[in-house]
Amino acid sequence: MTAVGTLERHLRQRRDEGRKLLLPYITGGYPTDEWPRLIEGLAAAGADAIEIGIPFSDPVMDGPTIQESSTLALGAGISPVEILARLSEVEVDVPLIAMTYYNICFRMGHERFASALKEAGVSAAILPDLPLEELTPWAEAADQAGIETVLLAAPTAPDERLPRIAERARGFVYGVGLVGITGERDELASSAIEIAQRLKNVTDKPVLIGVGVSSPSQAVEVCSVADGVVVGSAVIRKIIDGSVDEAIDFVGSLRAGLDSI
Amino acid sequence: MTTTGSSSLMGNPDDAGRFGRFGGRYVPETLVPACAELEDAFRQAWDDPIFRSEFDELLHRYAGRPSGLTECKNLSSQLGFRVFLKREDLNHTGSHKINNVLGQTLLAKRMGKTRIVAETGAGQHGVATATAAAYFGQECVVYMGEVDIARQALNVYRMRLLGAEVRPALSGSRTLKDAVNEAMRDWVATVESTYYCLGSVMGPHPYPWMVREFHRVIGTEALSQCQEILDGDVPDVVVACVGGGSNAAGIFSGFVDTRAELVGVEPAGGAAVGRLVPGVVHGSMSFLMQDEFGQVQEAQSVSAGLDYPGVGPEHAHLAEIGRARYEPVTDTEVLNAFELLSRTEGIIPALEPAHGLAWMVKAKDELAGKTVLLNLSGRGDKDVAQVQAIRDGDPSALETVDFSSEANNTNGAQ
Numbered sequence A: 001m002t003a004v005g006t007l008e009r010h011l012r013q014r015r016d017e018g019r020k021l022l023l024p025y026i027t028g029g030y031p032t033d034e035w036p037r038l039i040e041g042l043a044a045a046g047a048d049a050i051e052i053g054i055p056f057s058d059p060v061m062d063g064p065t066i067q068e069s070s071t072l073a074l075g076a077g078i079s080p081v082e083i084l085a086r087l088s089e090v091e092v093d094v095p096l097i098a099m100t101y102y103n104i105c106f107r108m109g110h111e112r113f114a115s116a117l118k119e120a121g122v123s124a125a126i127l128p129d130l131p132l133e134e135l136t137p138w139a140e141a142a143d144q145a146g147i148e149t150v151l152l153a154a155p156t157a158p159d160e161r162l163p164r165i166a167e168r169a170r171g172f173v174y175g176v177g178l179v180g181i182t183g184e185r186d187e188l189a190s191s192a193i194e195i196a197q198r199l200k201n202v203t204d205k206p207v208l209i210g211v212g213v214s215s216p217s218q219a220v221e222v223c224s225v226a227d228g229v230v231v232g233s234a235v236i237r238k239i240i241d242g243s244v245d246e247a248i249d250f251v252g253s254l255r256a257g258l259d260s261i
Numbered sequence B: 001m002t003t004t005g006s007s008s009l010m011g012n013p014d015d016a017g018r019f020g021r022f023g024g025r026y027v028p029e030t031l032v033p034a035c036a037e038l039e040d041a042f043r044q045a046w047d048d049p050i051f052r053s054e055f056d057e058l059l060h061r062y063a064g065r066p067s068g069l070t071e072c073k074n075l076s077s078q079l080g081f082r083v084f085l086k087r088e089d090l091n092h093t094g095s096h097k098i099n100n101v102l103g104q105t106l107l108a109k110r111m112g113k114t115r116i117v118a119e120t121g122a123g124q125h126g127v128a129t130a131t132a133a134a135y136f137g138q139e140c141v142v143y144m145g146e147v148d149i150a151r152q153a154l155n156v157y158r159m160r161l162l163g164a165e166v167r168p169a170l171s172g173s174r175t176l177k178d179a180v181n182e183a184m185r186d187w188v189a190t191v192e193s194t195y196y197c198l199g200s201v202m203g204p205h206p207y208p209w210m211v212r213e214f215h216r217v218i219g220t221e222a223l224s225q226c227q228e229i230l231d232g233d234v235p236d237v238v239v240a241c242v243g244g245g246s247n248a249a250g251i252f253s254g255f256v257d258t259r260a261e262l263v264g265v266e267p268a269g270g271a272a273v274g275r276l277v278p279g280v281v282h283g284s285m286s287f288l289m290q291d292e293f294g295q296v297q298e299a300q301s302v303s304a305g306l307d308y309p310g311v312g313p314e315h316a317h318l319a320e321i322g323r324a325r326y327e328p329v330t331d332t333e334v335l336n337a338f339e340l341l342s343r344t345e346g347i348i349p350a351l352e353p354a355h356g357l358a359w360m361v362k363a364k365d366e367l368a369g370k371t372v373l374l375n376l377s378g379r380g381d382k383d384v385a386q387v388q389a390i391r392d393g394d395p396s397a398l399e400t401v402d403f404s405s406e407a408n409n410t411n412g413a414q
């Protein structure tokens, strides 16, 4: 048995106290100078952990909103190394999770990437194009360095696959709320609650649902079963159409919604 | 007859879909079951004599196979070595792409999928897919980079005429790599009903293997055609252009276990193998043009069909074990070769296989006295207007992608 990591311990404890978990996503480097302040604002607004995207040139799991923030961040010249350097200076009391595509990690080298995350004060990693079958070389390096690798579980997975994903996941299990890519949706897909239930049936690790969770009411709806939510595109949309402060307020409203359960 | 014996250097990949250390299945979790289902369906179909005979029948009666082998007497005497062309330009729709597409759409039909999505660069794979979808009565959506839509207007109209919907890819470099991104995003969202008809030997397992098998017919035919003319011998050198690498994989598969030397030719601005840096994008590990941080770089080539920063994983493997070599040529060399073949042999090649010929011209000292087979993967009708504009001095016709120094530094961001 691997020792339970920082992120999982933190999330389990809060869940077991009866709290629903809230994980906002932001794109590292967007908006250019304000993103570190955004992280601190989100923590203060009630985030239980924060997912920071390291933008990649070809984000195949992402819809137009996160494509836009990634393109803007890359266009402003931000690199993975700079993002991690800035993160190490951010002062928050919740765990940070790096989300990026596998080639960024592969290019740096598994050991180097894992230790760079560690040095930046990041607890965990999400690599959405690295499924179970390709995971081992990275996951071993991550385990070694004390970086928790969160795994995604999709509605398309057959029943036999879910326990294997849950078993290998560290930190929490990330249930994909719909069959599709990231982006805001008007309604919660029925698959969101279904995947949450299927995961809760096979694991006692925290189960969070993301992709297509876009509003406080949707977050509340899915948390009838799930332990929490990951909200990405809807947060980024608030920044694109408004400001960092509007995004922070929005996360505050998600928090209030979840606390009302 | 097709042989895929495991003793062949181009036999089956391992269970994880690897050719040496390249290949694999690096896809979002949502697509993992679909890739597994596709792999099962392909294995069963490829072992099923009924599927095989349906496929052969389509290649023969619909696509017009076997394609011919032409000896180029004029060109041979000019270059100082014996030149043969495998005439994939004479297939229905004008390129080798139809082989793969007929295999995949037949497989889609067998799997009960009624909607087909595809990406396209030059438009040849898109046209082939739209053609087969019309033939099978399947709904068809083709993603194409906005830049390519502008430079391949004729093929865009062809696809629409055939009943396909052409959707522009508006992100990144707005060329082939971005069209692949959009097609994959579509597939992630529609995977239960949709078949993704990938156009080259790239992507997640089983695509690189499956697409090569559907193109194996090129190599199988060419081998026996050469042996007939050469009294049982094979050419000294087999040459093919490499974008993703499907026409090259098809012809190489016929000669990989012979003494023939194998040469893949890449555009200098898209030479993934030439740079020898491994990476992962679009579902597999291979050589990949990227910056020091792993951001994928934009390829740059006069030919939309080769404007791709990656290469199929089996080519990375063949390069690494030294069985095939990969050589770069410039846009200017390609344009000269395009005109050379037109004038000397009365064959207007597509700009893609003109890369192969451009290398042969460049390497003519090395090739002196040898016998060389070039896979003429497509005909040049689609490129005539573009070449005319370049020769008439329209600089924008050669400046294919906006590649400002700023975009160059930040890679992929525009």
Ligand SMILES: Cc1ncc(COP(=O)(O)O)c(C=O)c1O
Pocket (backbone or CB within 6 Å): B095, B096, B121, B122, B123, B124, B125, B199, B200, B201, B241, B242, B243, B244, B245, B246, B247, B248, B304, B305, B306, B350, B352, B353, B377, B378, B379
């Ligand atoms: C005629 C022709 N040859 C070659 C290619 C490149 O593809 P591949 O490298 O997969 O053969 C294309 C792509 O559009 C093409 O149209």
